[in-house]
Amino acid sequence: MKVTIKDIARLAEVSTATVSKVVNGKDEKxxxxxxxxxxxxxxxxxxxxxxIASSMVTKKTKTLGLIIPDITNPxxxxxxxxxxxxxxxxxxxxxxxxxxxxxxxxxxxxxxLQEKMVDGIIFTASSSRTEISSALKRVKIPVITVDRDxxxxxSQKKIVVDNEEGAYEAVSYMVTxxxxxxxxxxxxxxxxPAQQRYKGYLNALSDKGVLPPKDHLLSGDYSGEWGxxxxxxxxxxxxxxDGIFCGNDLIALGAMKALHQKGVDVPGKVGIIGYDDIxxxxxxxxxxxxxxxxxxxxxxxxxxxxxxxxxGAEKDIELENxxxxxxxxxxxx
Amino acid sequence: MKVTIKDIARLAEVSTATVSKVVNGKDEKxxxxxxxxxxxxxxxxxxxxxxIASSMVTKKTKTLGLIIPDITNPxxxxxxxxxxxxxxxxxxxxxxxxxxxxxxxxxxxxxxLQEKMVDGIIFTASSSRTEISSALKRVKIPVITVDRDxxxxxSQKKIVVDNEEGAYEAVSYMVTxxxxxxxxxxxxxxxxPAQQRYKGYLNALSDKGVLPPKDHLLSGDYSGEWGxxxxxxxxxxxxxxDGIFCGNDLIALGAMKALHQKGVDVPGKVGIIGYDDIxxxxxxxxxxxxxxxxxxxxxxxxxxxxxxxxxGAEKDIELENxxxxxxxxxxxx
DNA sequence: ATAATCAAGGTAAACGTTTAACCTAGGCAG
DNA sequence: CTGCCTAGGTTAAACGTTTACCTTGATTAT
Numbered sequence: 140m141k142v143t144i145k146d147i148a149r150l151a152e153v154s155t156a157t158v159s160k161v162v163n164g165k166d167e168k169x170x171x172x173x174x175x176x177x178x179x180x181x182x183x184x185x186x187x188x189x190x191i192a193s194s195m196v197t198k199k200t201k202t203l204g205l206i207i208p209d210i211t212n213p214x215x216x217x218x219x220x221x222x223x224x225x226x227x228x229x230x231x232x233x234x235x236x237x238x239x240x241x242x243x244x245x246x247x248x249x250x251x252l253q254e255k256m257v258d259g260i261i262f263t264a265s266s267s268r269t270e271i272s273s274a275l276k277r278v279k280i281p282v283i284t285v286d287r288d289x290x291x292x293x294s295q296k297k298i299v300v301d302n303e304e305g306a307y308e309a310v311s312y313m314v315t316x317x318x319x320x321x322x323x324x325x326x327x328x329x330x331x332p333a334q335q336r337y338k339g340y341l342n343a344l345s346d347k348g349v350l351p352p353k354d355h356l357l358s359g360d361y362s363g364e365w366g367x368x369x370x371x372x373x374x375x376x377x378x379x380x381d382g383i384f385c386g387n388d389l390i391a392l393g394a395m396k397a398l399h400q401k402g403v404d405v406p407g408k409v410g411i412i413g414y415d416d417i418x419x420x421x422x423x424x425x426x427x428x429x430x431x432x433x434x435x436x437x438x439x440x441x442x443x444x445x446x447x448x449x450x451g452a453e454k455d456i457e458l459e460n461x462x463x464x465x466x467x468x469x470x471x472x
Numbered sequence: 473m474k475v476t477i478k479d480i481a482r483l484a485e486v487s488t489a490t491v492s493k494v495v496n497g498k499d500e501k502x503x504x505x506x507x508x509x510x511x512x513x514x515x516x517x518x519x520x521x522x523x524i525a526s527s528m529v530t531k532k533t534k535t536l537g538l539i540i541p542d543i544t545n546p547x548x549x550x551x552x553x554x555x556x557x558x559x560x561x562x563x564x565x566x567x568x569x570x571x572x573x574x575x576x577x578x579x580x581x582x583x584x585l586q587e588k589m590v591d592g593i594i595f596t597a598s599s600s601r602t603e604i605s606s607a608l609k610r611v612k613i614p615v616i617t618v619d620r621d622x623x624x625x626x627s628q629k630k631i632v633v634d635n636e637e638g639a640y641e642a643v644s645y646m647v648t649x650x651x652x653x654x655x656x657x658x659x660x661x662x663x664x665p666a667q668q669r670y671k672g673y674l675n676a677l678s679d680k681g682v683l684p685p686k687d688h689l690l691s692g693d694y695s696g697e698w699g700x701x702x703x704x705x706x707x708x709x710x711x712x713x714d715g716i717f718c719g720n721d722l723i724a725l726g727a728m729k730a731l732h733q734k735g736v737d738v739p740g741k742v743g744i745i746g747y748d749d750i751x752x753x754x755x756x757x758x759x760x761x762x763x764x765x766x767x768x769x770x771x772x773x774x775x776x777x778x779x780x781x782x783x784g785a786e787k788d789i790e791l792e793n794x795x796x797x798x799x800x801x802x803x804x805x
Numbered sequence: 806a807t808a809a810t811c812a813a814g815g816t817a818a819a820c821g822t823t824t825a826a827c828c829t830a831g832g833c834a835g
Numbered sequence: 836c837t838g839c840c841t842a843g844g845t846t847a848a849a850c851g852t853t854t855a856c857c858t859t860g861a862t863t864a865t
Binding site (some may be wrong): 154156160169170192195196198401461 | 842843846856
């Protein structure tokens with residue numbers, strides 16, 4: 140049989156109110172004799188408070204929802220870790236949801252999370268989401284969007300980094316290192332970050348006075364397979380290139396693999412720059428030059444701001460400015 | 473103002489019991505006229521049922537807890553994904569907990585999960601856990617241990633694969649390919665899988681009649697850095713070796729990097745085999761030969777069995793036998 | 806005509822907490 | 836002695852559901 144607060148009250152010969160106060164540390168008005176008696180009973184009975192019951196009355200579950208496309212994509216574990224770390228630190232718990240870039244699953248999760256009364260949601264929209272859905276519209280709890288924001292979602296806060304700037308810096312650097320025929324193998328162009336990175340790429344080239352090669356944009360998804368495939372296409376049609384700016388590190392790793400198989404020298408013949416700086420970027424040889432996105436930090440900040448919104452809507456929480464920066468390693472000369 | 477089941481009942485002019493029945497599909501005894509009226513009211517009012525309240529009475533939260541050392545380690549996202557997929561399919565939700573291989577955090581999470589009344593827990597113990605803790609002892613809900621089991625935890629089920637066999641197969645293969653001086657760079661030897669893999673390594677060598685080199689075991693943690701470091705040590709002390717069997721893929725990747733930096737030919741001069749077959753194993757060049765562990769499958773099965781235990785303790789759920797197998801790629805000749 | 810059955814839905818207790826409001830006994834000032 | 840204060844509690848309503856059991860009117864069987 141489960142032991143409840145009533146059992147404790149009975150055994151300690153006090154009221155449930157008193158037990159509740161002791162359990163929650165609101166014991167200014169409890170004599171230390173009573174407190175110790177209660178605590179002793181709790182200890183020996185193995186009492187575990189039922190947070191579901193408290194949630195009923197406090198209307199707080201101390202639970203956050205995290206919706207991401209796929210935890211299996213190396214970008215997300217670090218993000219998730221960042222979120223979980225703040226959550227844990229602040230006494231919150233995290234529900235993980237993988238949307239698989241499916242709008243239906245996203246919506247289903249949003250409803251589900253609300254039914255479970257989470258206190259807030261951290262949300263990285265799928266790359267196919269171009270507009271707000273009805274499920275999203277009826278969200279009444281705080282939402283933080285990370286990495287990809289959604290037009291029209293109100294009461295949201297966004298954690299984004301300047302993708303355009305990151306791409307700009309990367310491509311500019313490539314040019315200064317003497318690469319002149321730079322292609323861009325990107326993720327799905329429906330996603331905002333992809334669009335922004337593409338823009339940065341274009342601007343960098345134009346500012347440096349170099350023309351983008353024709354058919355310079357190969358757009359696919361954010362996978363290693365696509366990077367591999369993209370380079371294969373380039374190679375097959377005998378494209379003239381000496382640099383590839385990739386939409387993310389996975390793509391870059393795939394590209395490196397394809398180049399390596401054909402015996403193309405990286406960085407001598409072709410330079411490569413990725414995006415994200417996932418753990419694996421330093422585990423390959425040559426190590427990948429990439430635009431570091433502060434993934435963990437983004438998650439951490441998202442969690443911090445969300446919890447802030449939950450706890451006191453009054454003061455607007457400052458979000459520290461998150462910057463990308465170029466990490467120069469071995470895939471550029 | 474939140475709209476509750478009472479509001480719906482009032483608006484549809486029925487009792488809350490009736491609303492509850494149609495919401496939960498227990499509507500055999502409800503006329504379709506009434507049902508439609510109720511559903512219409514629900515629709516236009518934007519009613520969202522409060523699962524916390526239902527959990528109060530049903531004593532089920534439809535929530536599972538997942539405790540792993542670190543989602544950032546590439547072994548775990550796939551596992552987690554497997555769990556989440558069944559969970560979602562069966563209408564459950566998943567709480568993610570990173571223990572960082574800390575016993576205190578593990579225990580804290582176990583208590584927390586029970587307070588939140590999860591229906592069951594999936595647990596990959598930290599590598600430092602050698603015995604059962606008091607928190608673990610007072611667990612009253614079903615627990616499945618994955619990958620690493622815990623002695624003395626009753627009412628648990630285990631999902632494990634035969635680590636010894638996997639290691640045995642890998643090392644035997646290396647020997648048949650002509651590698652004779654094989655070192656083992658392992659994870660922490662406090663963890664069971666590490667011990668079992670080591671045993672498999674030893675048995676394979678002895679069955680093949682080759683002697684393990686002296687000081688053949690370098691034990692560290694399951695990270696790329698450790699693999700890198702391990703090989704560096706080997707190189708520094710001028711060890712005579714032509715093969716490395718690694719405790720996991722991360723270690724293997726680190727080892728490859730170190731070898732590559734020194735210009736050592738893989739697989740010509742030195743062969744490498746990893747363990748796990750993480751996504752990255754195929755993204756590097758040469759592609760990593762490794763023992764595939766069905767990570768996703770393990771998670772999926774763990775979830776399936778756990779949900780089975782939760783729903784009907786009667787019939788013991790058969791767990792399909794999970795086998796490892798050697799995936800031969802480019803780091804062995 | 807009457808008892809038995811049935812369809813459709815209502816009643817109300819219960820789940821385990823929290824918390825505002827209330828109570829009580831003793832101490833103390835005036 | 837009266838009135839008031841304080842420390843240390845207690846009481847009971849409320850949170851939003853589910854569900855075992857009851858009610859009612861209509862239909863069927865005898």
